[in-house]
Amino acid sequence: MEKQWKIDITLEEDGNRTACTATLAGEGAPRVTGHGYSRRSPADAPDSRIGDEVAASRACSNLAHELLEQAAGVIEQHTHSPAHLTG
Template sequence: MTTVDAKQWTVQIFITEDGDDTQARAVLTTRDTATVTGRGHARRNPLDRPIPEIGDELAASRALEDLAVRLHDVASDDIVQLTGPIEA
């Protein structure tokens, strides 16, 4: 059986709250120390009950979604650099 070295990438999520606003930043760090950052925001409706965890979850999920889009853009740029632009 062949042993394969697994790559490990780390995502850290930083959450800050200011009143009814919650900001999240998701930072992906690769083994090669490259980083990609996504950002998310949530705002509690004043009529809703104040449950901070919900704002945290929404802001973090939006930051991860933004991170995924940005990571896809990085991969697309890398492909273009290695293969040249795609002609229509």
């Protein structure tokens, strides 16, 4: 059986700072959201693409950690033992 989940990315920029929310979506997808931020150094030239990419990568990384934590919680509910997820 094939399942398909997607990550919805929402970016908000205020000129020097970019905030990103990454949300897992799709049928049967767990409700998980990640957040990431970037801030432009005053010495750097404005380039919104860089801020978007940094904030999005941080939000996706946070989402991955949140998803792994959620999976560990489900494992612990089933096994009644601490989950040890590595790798």
